[in-house]
Amino acid sequence: MSVSDPPAIKRRPVYLNLVRIRLPLPGIVSILHRISGAALFLFAIPVVLFAMQASVESEDGFASLKSMLANPLCKLILIGLLWAYLHHFFAGIRYLLIDLHVGDDLAPARQSSVAVLGASLILTLIIAVRLW
């Protein structure tokens, strides 16, 4: 084989333009599972530990944590993390079920993706409204 004639495998099109890739619904659930997981690691774990410490330490700590909840920015961050938890939770249950071959055909997998996206968004919205 000459240098000017590379193997066919090298000439396969690389199509990795993130803006132009149209992910199917299960793909959207999957990448959001990863993004929400990373957000939970980066932000939710330290926030929960901090809140746990403050709330258990003293009644003042518990009260000051509650007053922090009144801050709109804190509320927004909390609602964001809540969505991350709910999405990760529901998508995770979906993966556990798919591991057990429940709903792993194309149509039910699509339907369950919609269910995961919808349930986490609607629950977040309901709790956000109640929090506000």
Place this chain on the structure above:
Amino acid sequence: MTRPLRQTIGAHYGWKDWLVQRVTAVVMILYTLGMLGVALYNGGFDYALWQALFANGAFRIATLLFGLAVLWHAWIGMRDIWMDYIKPTALRLALEVATFVVLVAYAAWLAQILWGTRQT
């Protein structure tokens, strides 16, 4: 008798992480549902209920188990993310080590919250 060396490379350790990710997930689901149940039953958490919960030995152990499940789950998830996106080996190793160290510190923090001395 020679003990076989632990396999650290190749396609042999992945199945264990796969299983751990699912077992820890089930632990977290159960704890979440339990806490949700406590919250719904009592109509939310006030300070008295919160104190009573943390004074309860079974709750502390359940919370420690949940915390360890979260941290182990986060370790596998974050390591997968670093392996997928960070190609330079030195940087990936640094991020993996940093993740691991932070997670162990979180575990110690949780133990301190659950069993440390506190003002009353």
